[in-house]
Amino acid sequence: MTVRLEPWGEDDLPLLRALVGDPAMMAHLGGPESPERIARRQERYARSGSGMYKVLADGVPAGSVGFWDREWHGATVYETGWSVLPAFQGRGIAAAAATRAIALAREQGRHRHVHAFPSPDNGPSNAICRRLGFELLGEVRFEYPPGRFMQCHDWRLDLTAPAPPAGSAPARR
Numbered sequence: 001m002t003v004r005l006e007p008w009g010e011d012d013l014p015l016l017r018a019l020v021g022d023p024a025m026m027a028h029l030g031g032p033e034s035p036e037r038i039a040r041r042q043e044r045y046a047r048s049g050s051g052m053y054k055v056l057a058d059g060v061p062a063g064s065v066g067f068w069d070r071e072w073h074g075a076t077v078y079e080t081g082w083s084v085l086p087a088f089q090g091r092g093i094a095a096a097a098a099t100r101a102i103a104l105a106r107e108q109g110r111h112r113h114v115h116a117f118p119s120p121d122n123g124p125s126n127a128i129c130r131r132l133g134f135e136l137l138g139e140v141r142f143e144y145p146p147g148r149f150m151q152c153h154d155w156r157l158d159l160t161a162p163a164p165p166a167g168s169a170p171a172r173r
Contacts, residue, residue, distance in 0.1 A: 003096040005053040
């Protein structure tokens with residue numbers, strides 16, 4: 001299966017609705033978003049340079065991935081996140097998309113670290129972090145969505161370290 005990223009576009013609202021408007025998709029993130037919140041998110045994502053990408057699996061829209069600036073413990077870092085529709089889960093698409101997004105963040109070279117903040121009970125996302133060589137720093141209280149706090153794992157990847165060779169999985173930590 002070929003996985004490609006395209007910058008998020010004006011016509012990607014139906015994909016966003018499927019990703020963040022579905023209770024099952026948002027089970028680890030506080031539940032589905034309202035239509036108004038989805039519309040605001042679509043507007044942000046579609047802006048040039050937003051850092052958000054549509055994930056295509058064999059040319060079919062399958063999910064989203066991105067990275068953006070975040071202030072974290074006194075430093076500016078990237079935060080990353082990904083989401084893949086249920087019909088495409090379990091095929092390595094999210095890991096491939098996250099690998100490509102991390103490569104883009106590395107190319108930008110603006111920050112040393114990228115962090116991911118999956119819920120401790122989100123096994124697949126935590127497994128992707130391990131597989132891609134992130135270091136688990138511990139559990140943190142994290143605000144998402146705004147106004148709601150949840151417990152998350154804080155995974156960090158050093159973007160100045162050499163990227164693993166394509167097709168290889170880094171050693172488990």
